[in-house]
Amino acid sequence: MRNVLLLPFLIAMIFAAPATSQTAESDQPAGQIAVEDNAATDAAIATRIRDILEELDVYSKVTVSVSNGIVLLRGTTLDAASVLAVEELVSRVEGVVAVENRVIESTDLIERLDPLMERFSDRMQRSIAYLPLLLVALAAFVIVAALGILLARMKQPWDRLAPNMFIADIYRQIIRLVFVIAGLVVALDILNATALLSTILGAAGIIGLAIGFAVRDTVENFIASIMLSIRQPFRPNDSIEINGDEGMVIRLTSRATILLSFDGNHIRIPNSTVFKSRIVNYSRNAERRFVIDFGVAGDTDLTQARQIALTALKNLPFVIDAPAPGVWVEGLGDSTITLRCAGWVNQQDSSLVLARGEAIEVIKTALEDAGVEMPEPTYRLVSQYAGGSAPAPETPSVGKSKPATGKTPEQVDLKDVSADEALDDIVNEERDARQDNDLLTRQAPEE
Structure with a gap:
């Protein structure tokens, strides 16, 4: 029964086989591949x-031979790039099966110099042809750059816009640079070579970056000079302290701050150091305080001593009422109690140093007149005597005051402590001698 069922299926397979074979044969290329050795074709290719x-x-020294579609190249060229280019060129010719490239780079001196002379001659001719256009571009550059230079030389509006001449000069330099770049752009645009500008600016940026790293300290000092000249932390004749250097300000230059020390010496501090340092300005406020310490005996009536010292301070004509003077107990020493006396003076009218000296003299006199003892340090020496007892040490009498030798508050004249103008005169003379090299102005904003 199973064989009977398979019989129809086998008959169908037998009749279907020729059809399948014909379909597979129809997928292959029809006809035969022709194989011929045609010398005429090789000659045509060559x-x-x-x-x-x-x-x-460039290929004048190259010879060509073709056999069976294979091209053989021999000879010399002027450069290695031409050797590779000729092979690519020949392979594009119809009928070429393969290329055997035996072309080499020429080492003949005359052969290599001839193209160089030709190129040089060609460039000279092109330069002469471009000369009128080049002159027009150069003239445009000169006109634009000259306009910027003339504009930068004007005093206004740069002197009015800038807080000082240093910033005004920076404005002028920026104007010159902008107009020079604008002139360069116009000239390159006339020559149709604006793409060259990006190369020039890129090279200038790299060079500027390298120079910036090389002169980093100088650049830092320059930037500090700009910041100090814009926001001036001090004024001419101000008494200041910078990193422990004290003196009166003479001038601020583009590189350094120059001080006149209280001994009459010049102190030159780089602006980069000034900008980063702690600056103490003693002249910014007209009122300034002086402090005096007095040591009194341990058994002194401190309330009475404080009142005596405070009264003496208030009676001094150069001590101002606001801020008010004060006296307080500062500390306890080995043999004394320290009273601290503080008074304020107007620096524009009185010298702080002279005022402090006069106050010491007056307060000392007042305390001594009141019987307040200001003992010196006492030392006890213990020793043994072979033949007897040691002599009794002399006991200082407590409460006895020494004769007053100083001035009383009523004897102090305000002129005795008037502000010393000698250093101010020196500073003013030096500033008048070199007015063109100073960045300090009274009109600049204060920090």
Whole structure:
């Protein structure tokens, strides 16, 4: 029964086999591949390649031979790039099966110099042809740059816009640079070479970056000079302290701050150091405090001593009422109690140093007149005597005051402590001698 069922299926397979075979054969290329050795075709290929190479002077020394579609190239060229280019060129010719490239780079001196002379001559001719256009571009550059230079030389509006001459000069330099770049852009645009500008600016940026790293301290000092000249932390004749250097300000230059010490010496501090340092300005406020310490005996009536010292301070004509003077107990020493006396003076009218000296003299006199003892340090020496007892030490009498030798508050004249103008005169003379090299102005904003 099973064989009977398989019989129809086998018959169908037998009739279907020829159809399947015909379909598979129809998918293959029809006809035969022709194989021929045609010398005429090789000659035609060689002739075509020679005609192409003859049009290119660089391949004038190259010979061509073709066999069975294989091209053999021999000869010399002027550079290695031409050796590779000729192989690519020949492979594009119809009928070429393969290319055997035996072309080498020429080492003949005359052959290599001839194209160089030709290129030089060609460039000279092109330069002469471009000369009128080049002159026009140069004239445009000169006109634009000259306009910027003339504009920068004007005093206004730069002197009015800038807080000082240093910033005004920076404005002028920026104007010159902007107009020079604008002139360069116009000239390159006339020459149709604006793409060259990006190369120039890129090179200038790299060079500027390298120079910036090389002169980093100088650049830092320059930037500090700009910041100090814009926001001036001090004024001419101000008494200041910078990193422990004290003196009166003479001038601020583009590189350094110059002080006149209280001994009459010049102190030159780089602006980068000034900008980063702690600056103490003693002249910014007209009122300034002086402090005096007195040591009194341990058994002194401190309330009475404080009142005596405070009264003496208030009676001094150069001590101002606001802020008010004060006296307080500062500390306890080995043999004394320290009273601290503080008073304020107006620096524009009185010298702090002279005022402090006069106050010491007056307060000392007042305390001594009141019987307040200001003992010196006492030392006890213990020793043994072979033949007897040691002599009794002399006991200082407590409460006895020494004769007053100083001035009383009523004897102090305000002129005795008037502000010393000698250093101010020196500073003013030096500033008047070099007014063109100073960045300090009274009109600049204060920090």
